Amino acid sequence: MVKxxxxxxxxIHNMWNGEVKVITxxxxxxxxxxxxxxxxxxxLSQGVPEDHILKFELDQRRYYKYRNPITLCEYVEDAICDKKEEKFYLFIDEVQYTTKVVDxxxxxxxxxxxxxxxxxxAYKNLDVYVTGSNSKGLSNDIATEFRGRATQIHVYPLSFEEYYSHVKxxxxxxxxxxxxxxxxxRLLALEDEKDKKDYLTSLFREVYxxxxxxxxxxxxxxxxxxxxNFLASQIxxxxxxxxxxxxxxxxxxEKISSTLVANYVQHTIDSFLISMAKRYDVKGKTYFQYPNKYYYTDVGLRNARLNYRQYDPGHIMENVIYNELMRRGYSVDVGVVTDRSKGKNLQKEIDFVxxxxxxxxxxxxxxxxxxxxKTSSELASLMLTKDFFKKIIIRMDIPHNFYDExxxxxxxxxxxLLGRVELF
Known part of the structure; x- marks a missing residue:
């Protein structure tokens, strides 16, 4: 098991902070x-008794009745109400499976x-943790639904550092x-190439x-x-x-409406399968409505979706970098700078702000x-910012790191990816 x-x-840092911990x-x-x-x-290592950790895995058949929120709440209250001097923990897995009920x-x-x-x-002797795989009604509405009293922790597939700590x-x-x-x-338990491909293909078809x-x-x-397929080919x-x-x-x-497409794209974002990076005008300090960039949350799923036919290492590398920056908790946009030299008015791109x-x-x-x-192209966008913020080019073709002139x-x-350099 990867730690x-x-x-x-x-x-651990957010234990007993008075908020629901929402793991998405x-x-x-x-x-x-x-x-x-x-x-x-x-x-358990801290001495918490097993029966003081109340666990509900709502995607498992034996817990189906607790998809009714009133039934779940009543069970928990019965377990903790008469033991106000003892500390309890509530774990609810895949909370999106719960239903609305009429009381x-x-x-x-x-x-x-x-x-x-x-x-x-509101119970002082209960610390609450839930997981969910859909942002619709969950992370997008945390502030509203939990009345500003929730802490979100978003979990990504294994980073390269986590992956490498296992495979070495x-x-x-x-x-x-x-x-x-x-x-x-799950891929860490599979050694055969075909098994890996079959697993990812099955995940896409049978789960997502x-x-x-x-x-x-x-x-x-x-x-x-x-x-x-389109988004996978256009990362x-x-x-x-x-x-x-x-x-x-x-x-x-046949005519496919852009409204239908926009709705379906949003559904893929809500499922955490796809992420969208907006374009940001570095000088104007405003966002463009369209176009945007879309990245797969996991490049293996992206490759499986295309049946490994379009393996472009440059684009995949960019997707991996984006995911790593998001995993570290940064806000990430696509930068736009305008080149007005020699009477031109050309928009150029910085991959990530x-x-x-x-x-x-x-x-x-x-x-x-x-x-x-290629060198001139990569440097030009960065130089056009004309500011003093740190500028980085992440490359695959250099044996060591350096500052240029x-x-x-x-x-x-x-x-x-292995965290050997400080970005800030």
Whole structure:
């Protein structure tokens, strides 16, 4: 089992803070293991009795009755009410499976799991933790539904550092494998290449697509699949719902509305399968509405979606960097700067504008810079900012890190992913 210390430390840090701890992330990324194994074992090591940790895995048949939030709440209250001097912990896995119910005893009002959790967290002897795989009604609405009293911890598939801590060996070989199959934890138990591919393909078909279709009552699963294919083939490229709808209209010989596409894309984002990076005008300090960039939460799932036909290491590398920056908790945008030299008015791109509170850096992703034209292109966007924020080019083709004559830091990809360099 991979020790996911960064998440465990956050859970420990937020114990008994008076808020519901909401652990979000794509299904099968390790949320349940994080809570029900790693954090559970930590609590036991601290002397917490097993029967003081109340566990409900709502995707398991034996817990189906507790999808009713009133039934769940009443069970918990019965367990803790007469023991106010003792500390209890409540774990609820896959909270999105709960249903809304009508409370006939209290005037027929509609009750949700959020109502029950807000009631339960008022108990001073109960610390509450829930996991969920869908941001719709969960992370997007945490502030509203939990009345500003929730702490979100978002879990990603294994980072390269976590992955490498398990496989060890040659770093470059490990990275090549990681960029092909990604970081879904279950892969660590699979050695055969075919087994890995079959597992990722099955995850996509049997878990993610089925979840999105059922949860959002999708009528055109074929269009959803086409959108996922399009986004997989366009990672690190700018696009928008209109471009996607035009491409699908041409391919399917039927009119596909951009509104339908926009809704389906949002469903993939809500499921944590896809992330969207907005474009940010570095000088104007404003956001553009469209186009944006879309990245897969796990590059192995992206590759599996395309049946490993489009393996572009440069684009995959950019996706890996984006995921790593997000995993570290930074705010990440796509930068836009305008080149007005020689009467031109050209927009140029900075791959990532990375913010950490009041600190900012610019990052370019460059698989290799082996020609003068490629070097000039990567440097030009950074130089156009004309400010003093740190500028970094993350590269695959350099053996060591260095600053160039423009003060730009050239960083080896593996050193970045393994945390050997300080970004800020």
């Amino acid at each position: 996911r210390d960064s998440y465990l430390k956050r859970l 992330g794509i299904r099968r990324c390790g949320k349940s293991v994080m809570l029900f194994d790693l954090f559970y074992e930590y609590l 006939e005893e209290n005037g027929g009002i509609t009750v949700t799991i959020y109502d029950m959790l807000n009631e339960l967290k 060996g040659d770093e470059r070989k490990a990275l090549d494998t990681y960029m092909l199959y990604g970081g879904m934890p 697509i089925r979840d999105i279709v059922e949860r959002n009552k999708i009528e055109r699963e074929d269009i959803l699949g086409d959108i996922l 690190s490229s700018l696009t928008n719902p209109t471009n996607i709808s035009n491409a699908l209209t041409s391919m399917k010989n 990375v913010n950490d509170a009041d600190r900012k850096i610019y990052i370019q992703s460059a698989f290799r810079m082996d020609t003068e034209q 423009n003060g730009i830091f050239h960083c080896n990809l593996i050193d970045f």
